[in-house]
Structures are given as structure tokens and as C-alpha cells.
Amino acid sequence: MTIHLREHCPPPSIERADIDSLSLDRSVVLYHFGPSICSQKVRLTLAAKAVKWESREVNLFLDENLEPEYMRINHRGVVPTLIDAGYTVFDSATIMQYIDRNFAGPSLIPEDEEKSRLMHHWLDVQDQFPIRGMSYGNVKGLLGKLVRSDTPKRVGKIQRLLHANPDLAADYKAKLRDTEQWIDEQSNPTVVAEINKEMESLLDQLGQQVKISQWIVGDEFTLADIAWMTILARIDFVGLAPVMWGGGKRPEVKEYYKRLKNAPGFDTEITRSQNHFDMFKRFSKVFASKLLGIIKRDA
Numbered sequence: 222m223t224i225h226l227r228e229h230c231p232p233p234s235i236e237r238a239d240i241d242s243l244s245l246d247r248s249v250v251l252y253h254f255g256p257s258i259c260s261q262k263v264r265l266t267l268a269a270k271a272v273k274w275e276s277r278e279v280n281l282f283l284d285e286n287l288e289p290e291y292m293r294i295n296h297r298g299v300v301p302t303l304i305d306a307g308y309t310v311f312d313s314a315t316i317m318q319y320i321d322r323n324f325a326g327p328s329l330i331p332e333d334e335e336k337s338r339l340m341h342h343w344l345d346v347q348d349q350f351p352i353r354g355m356s357y358g359n360v361k362g363l364l365g366k367l368v369r370s371d372t373p374k375r376v377g378k379i380q381r382l383l384h385a386n387p388d389l390a391a392d393y394k395a396k397l398r399d400t401e402q403w404i405d406e407q408s409n410p411t412v413v414a415e416i417n418k419e420m421e422s423l424l425d426q427l428g429q430q431v432k433i434s435q436w437i438v439g440d441e442f443t444l445a446d447i448a449w450m451t452i453l454a455r456i457d458f459v460g461l462a463p464v465m466w467g468g469g470k471r472p473e474v475k476e477y478y479k480r481l482k483n484a485p486g487f488d489t490e491i492t493r494s495q496n497h498f499d500m501f502k503r504f505s506k507v508f509a510s511k512l513l514g515i516i517k518r519d520a
């Protein structure tokens with residue numbers, strides 16, 4: 222049974238009878254990348270539900286997501302992609318809801334209609350936020366220079382892949398447009414400043430929410446908290462924490478982030494793959510591998 226969901230389609234819910242009959246040999250495969258925020262959301266959800274899964278790393282720093290084999294699995298060439306019992310599910314927010322509905326374990330979507338609406342609101346808000354611009358535009362120092370200088374190099378690679386794979390032409394053309402937008406965004410300080418301002422306004426609203434309760438939706442830890450855990454960790458990683466919740470500013474957000482850092486999965490799914498040491502290690506490997514590729518190509 223193969224159903225390919227495109228973004229914004231509601232995830233299918235497998236019938237309980239199907240789950241029971243599949244449970245013994247159910248294999249869950251996740252295409253993901255350690256530091257990718259969208260992958261972190263899904264890995265945290267799998268961990269919260271104690272789902273066993275097989276890892277297929279798609280190294281974004283090596284542009285493995287652009288390879289035709291992966292583009293045939295995920296036409297946008299992005300991670301994550303989840304494959305479960307013949308279903309291929311795209312888009313982190315969709316995958317998170319799919320996992321919650323189709324696996325046993327604590328429910329991460331409130332049953333109460335009003336609370337569920339609120340949870341979806343906070344899930345949508347983060348989903349629509351230009352997190353890529355915030356991440357690439359703000360990361361400072363040598364790491365910032367390295368990650369930003371890597372984006373323009375993808376243009377040539379996508380053009381080569383476009384010519385070599387005419388059946389994927391539409392997808393590679395979309396990837397080219399997206400990469401050009403990405404380059405404009407990350408290198409334009411006005412755009413980055415606007416994105417940061419937008420985040421400040423969201424954090425004001427988030428602060429109001431977590432001032433009155435432990436988690437975003439009262440005392441229930443939900444998918445919205447998982448998603449915001451990754452966003453706040455990214456803000457911290459790129460060095461924006463002092464601007465966003467330092468010096469007595471937004472104390473509720475600061476306290477909420479402290480609670481999130483103590484929540485299960487933070488260390489294993491975020492800190493382990495999103496730290497400066499790991500990033501430098503990954504980038505030096507990328508540099509060596511790309512250099513070798515250029516030498517071989519020009520030999």
C-alpha cells in the first residue's frame with residue numbers, strides 16, 4: 222500500500238486493526254539529518270512515543286538531498302521523509318501528527334477541541350516562520366561564513382543534475398528558484414533584521430502563553446512544545462538568545478526554554494548534533510569531500 226502525501230494533505234490514519242497486524246514487522250524508516258530542525262522535530266516525536274525506527278542519514282552539507290535517488294523519494298529534495306508500512310509521509314508537521322495518531326504511547330495532541338485548536342495554531346505559526354533565513358542569516362563567525370558560502374555553490378550542482386536527469390527537470394528547476402531565494406535571504410541584512418523582528422513579536426505572544434501554564438497548552442506537553450523546543454534551541458545556537466530573552470527581557474520565555482532543555486530528548490536529539498564542535502567536524506569533512514570531487518572531475 223503506497224500513498225504519497227504531498228505537503229498540506231492531512232495525514233492518513235491507519236485503522237487500529239491494520240496497526241495490530243503490522244506491529245510485529247512494522248519497519249519505520251526516517252530520512253533525516255542531525256542538525257536539521259525539521260528532522261529534530263520528527264526524531265523528538267518518535268522518541269516521545271518510543272517508536273523504533275531505522276535511520277537513513279541524508280547529509281545536507283554534502284547535498285545528498287539533491288541526488289536523483291533522494292529527489293525520487295521526496296520531490297522537494299528536503300528532509301525529513303518518513304516511510305511507514307508503505308506510506309511515505311512528507312513535511313515535519315504532517316509527520317509529527319501522523320506518528321502521534323498511528324503509534325501507541327502518550328498522546329501529543331490534546332483531545333479537548335479548544336486545546337487542540339490552540340496546539341495547531343502554535344504548530345502552524347512555527348511551520349510558516351522563515352527559520353532558514355533566521356538560521357543562515359544570523360550564525361556568526363567562521364561557521365557563519367562557511368555555511369553561507371556553501372549555498373551559492375549548490376546552484377552549479379543543481380544545474381548539472383537538471384541536465385543529467387530530464388525526468389526530474391521540474392523538481393530541479395523548483396530547487397534552483399528556491400536556492401536563489403535562499404541566497405538573497407541569507408545575505409540581505411534588512412531581510413534578516415525583519416525576520417528577527419518577526420520572531421521577537423512571536424516570542425512576545427509565546428511569553429504570554431507560557432506565563433500562565435507550564436507548556437503551551439496548559440499542563441499537557443504537546444507537539445507544539447516539541448516544535449518550539451527546536452526553534453528556541455536554534456535561536457540559542459545562532460547566538461540570538463541574549464537578544465531574544467537576555468538581560469531581563471521575556472523572562473517567561475527564558476524559563477520556558479529552561480523547562481524544555483530538561484525535557485526528554487533535548488540532549489539526544491538536539492544538543493548532540495547541533496553544537497559548534499560537531500558542525501565544524503561535519504564541515505571539514507564536507508570541505509575535504511568536495512575538494513576531492515572537484516579534483517576528480519577536473520582530472
Ligand SMILES: N[C@@H](CCC(=O)N[C@@H](CS)C(=O)NCC(=O)O)C(=O)O
Nearest residue numbers: 257258259298299300301312313314
Ligand atoms: N516544511 C518542510 C520543510 C523541509 C525543509 O526545508 N527541510 C530542510 C532542513 S530543516 C532541508 O531539507 N533543507 C535542504 C534544502 O532546502 O535543500 C518540513 O517542515 O519538513
